[in-house]
Amino acid sequence: MSRRAEHDVRDLVERARAGEARAVARLISLVEDASPLLREVMAALAPHTGNAQVVGITGSPGVGKSTSTNALVTQLRRAGKRVGVLAVDPSSPFSGGALLGDRVRMQDHALDAGVYIRSMASRGHLGGLAWSTPQALRVLDAAGCDVILVETVGVGQSEVEIAGLADTTMVLLAPGMGDGIQAAKAGILEIGDLYVVNKADRDGADQVRRDLRSMLALATGRDGAWKPPIIKTVAQTGEGVDEVVDKLAEHHAWLASSGELERRRTRRARGEIEAIAVTALREKWGDVHGRSELDTLAAAVAAGDADPYGAADELLAAFTD
């Protein structure tokens, strides 16, 4: 790296730490673009991370994820918290651009200096979500956010993957979104630290809460001590959102005191290191011996001339030679 680039990175990191929104945005763009400068950026950020509570927000389309995120930001700001919002769109690798940009989302908070809002596409990244999201979180964390809300955009996203990246996972449900079996099929009943029944002014909200309560009672507790609360909200009006904020803080305190926070963050770091290492390997595999060894092997497997295990052996041997 040139000394100029090195200076630029340090300057950018300093300005982001001082809370300058443009510097934060630029650093997340470096993550999104998989910039070669990231190596130095992450090294510079590392000592300044670990303060933010990362909250993953999941739920089926239509439950009101965006509205709830918006209402949560309002309530967290009232409580004096600095808030980051990361909207991740892992579902559309072929699109030329995010359908919902930063500007049309969350206009309520566009002028608030205590809120960073950022949409990020993970398409095009070799390592996908596992690679890019933790690095974007690290930027927002070092920039002084107290709480970072991670919301996935679109259908078909990996809810479970987001849960793996968060300290606290909040699962949203709403009446009229399908019966209990639908919810269970979604696999979201086992990942929640907090359950929110949104649109609680509609018919069926109490039934959703009852169904949820009996299903959670059947599930064996994941972490022993923490019993996931179920909260009713009307995100549109803000009703119940103060209770959500209280429960988020409660969960954060429990995480810290139980040692679970460290365990979850170590697990997250583990995934991140693996993703970076695998990405580095994949780049090499695409270009071994001056041609793509992997493409040659893949063509042989596709033609039935080789089996995938033998091909994987050859690939690993070519790399470690």
Place this chain on the structure above:
Amino acid sequence: MSRRAEHDVRDLVERARAGEARAVARLISLVEDASPLLREVMAALAPHTGNAQVVGITGSPGVGKSTSTNALVTQLRRAGKRVGVLAVDPSSPFSGGALLGDRVRMQDHALDAGVYIRSMASRGHLGGLAWSTPQALRVLDAAGCDVILVETVGVGQSEVEIAGLADTTMVLLAPGMGDGIQAAKAGILEIGDLYVVNKADRDGADQVRRDLRSMLALATGRDGAWKPPIIKTVAQTGEGVDEVVDKLAEHHAWLASSGELERRRTRRARGEIEAIAVTALREKWGDVHGRSELDTLAAAVAAGDADPYGAADELLAAFTD
């Protein structure tokens, strides 16, 4: 491997190739269990693969994926095809078992020897869907299936990932499932080779088709020559399903003649080889120098004492030493 195990694998593969359903089921169980025997199974199957058309079926919950799959099987059987159905559930890594087993799904075809139906959970696999699905497909392919329908179960699954594994991707929509932007958010508008508007007897079906048509017209063609058709069906009654079967055959012929089939299959094999190689590496990473090097590095990154890039470097260095 013992000579006994070796003999068992050969016997199993022979019986699966002869069309014995129990042998097919047993081989897919080996895939699901990530059995050490798989290496030899895949080597034995490799020469007998490449005949089946793999059809991925995607769509939001509620559009009628299961009913459509069922109706397609009926129609394909009428056309004399041998059919495999692989229902993949990537969304619930924590559950103790699939909610919808083979027995409750597709009861219409339970006694038909020309149909293999199999649910498969990819949870617990280090390589996930990318690792297990191609191997299960190879089993069904070698067992003589002409068409294999791959359906994802539940919400939150990786629609795009399934599309990457299929020769032909069929996207299901239905009236009343949200507006055009919802569909576009789903990222499914760019992955379809075939679009099916199901529940076409309901209000709004023509509107869905019109919206779809204008959105597809805006999109630039991915493959040049193939123009994805839009077909209206009522899967419940079978209406329109014959046309779907015709279009699937047409797409298969186009894939073969255009060279796109080979390209897609090579891409699929590439992903599969990578997933196997990465899984092998991850297993090693978890146990380098008699302890978990990766866990130590992850704890350092979580504590802010190391950055993920440096940690990834150390991991790779420890492995290639």
